[in-house]
Amino acid sequence: AQSVTQLGSHVSVSEGALVLLRCNYSSSVPPYLFWYVQYPNQGLQLLLKYTSAATLVKGINGFEAEFKKSETSFHLTKPSAHMSDAAEYFCAVSANFGNEKLTFGTGTRLTIIP
Amino acid sequence: EAGVTQSPTHLIKTRGQQVTLRCSPISGHTSVYWYQQALGLGLQFLLWYDEGEERNRGNFPPRFSGRQFPNYSSELNVNALELEDSALYLCASSSGGLAGGGDTQYFGPGTRLTVL
Numbered sequence: 001a002q003s004v005t006q007l008g009s010h011v012s013v014s015e016g017a018l019v020l021l022r023c024n025y026s027s028s029v030p031p032y033l034f035w036y037v038q039y040p041n042q043g044l045q046l047l048l049k050y051t052s053a054a055t056l057v058k059g060i061n062g063f064e065a066e067f068k069k070s071e072t073s074f075h076l077t078k079p080s081a082h083m084s085d086a087a088e089y090f091c092a093v094s095a096n097f098g099n100e101k102l103t104f105g106t107g108t109r110l111t112i113i114p
Numbered sequence: 115e116a117g118v119t120q121s122p123t124h125l126i127k128t129r130g131q132q133v134t135l136r137c138s139p140i141s142g143h144t145s146v147y148w149y150q151q152a153l154g155l156g157l158q159f160l161l162w163y164d165e166g167e168e169r170n171r172g173n174f175p176p177r178f179s180g181r182q183f184p185n186y187s188s189e190l191n192v193n194a195l196e197l198e199d200s201a202l203y204l205c206a207s208s209s210g211g212l213a214g215g216g217d218t219q220y221f222g223p224g225t226r227l228t229v230l
Contacts, residue, residue, distance in 0.1 A: 107156065
């Protein structure tokens with residue numbers, strides 16, 4: 001079984017500051033890991049995904065995440081926050097056999113302070 | 115290329131009624147997933163269809179059901195609606211298949227269901 005823990009349901013950063021959203025996973029098999037973003041009243045948009053090809057994954061809008069097996073982590077970062085980054089971010093995990101369901105974390109709401 | 119589409123956008127129903135939500139996947143995708151996003155409960159997996167068959171089911175009662183049509187579109191049916199069924203219902207599609215894993219799921223905008 002897989003699970004994901006997102007530390008911090010709310011994160012606030014100043015515009016231009018580093019964004020760090022934390023995600024730890026638990027999986028009995030090598031996982032696939034995903035970060036999605038949800039803007040108000042919209043569906044989910046994929047930011048990036050880890051599929052074992054490279055531990056540092058670059059995504060859209062300047063976001064990246066690093067897979068650390070020893071720490072069972074997949075934290076999302078962005079060097080410089082922009083006002084348009086304000087949204088809810090979800091980390092998700094799936095098993096690496098078949099196209100299994102996504103198991104989501106509880107989400108982190110990111111607020112950008114002007 | 116068109117993304118995943120869902121209809122209707124919003125629905126208001128009363129307790130005990132039945133509702134049908136619809137989803138059209140991205141062209142060429144054969145897998146459709148349904149998720150429920152209820153306030154305070156996060157995103158919960160409901161159902162997975164691939165090639166017309168139900169492949170996996172989340173921890174939801176049998177009054178949640180669905181199907182996938184030959185054109186890969188899908189319906190989610192909820193019978194005997196309860197207040198706690200109020201949620202955003204998200205549909206996602208992927209290129210599908212039962213091997214390989216890690217396929218990206220692309221999400222639609224969702225259907226907001228309110229049960230009064």
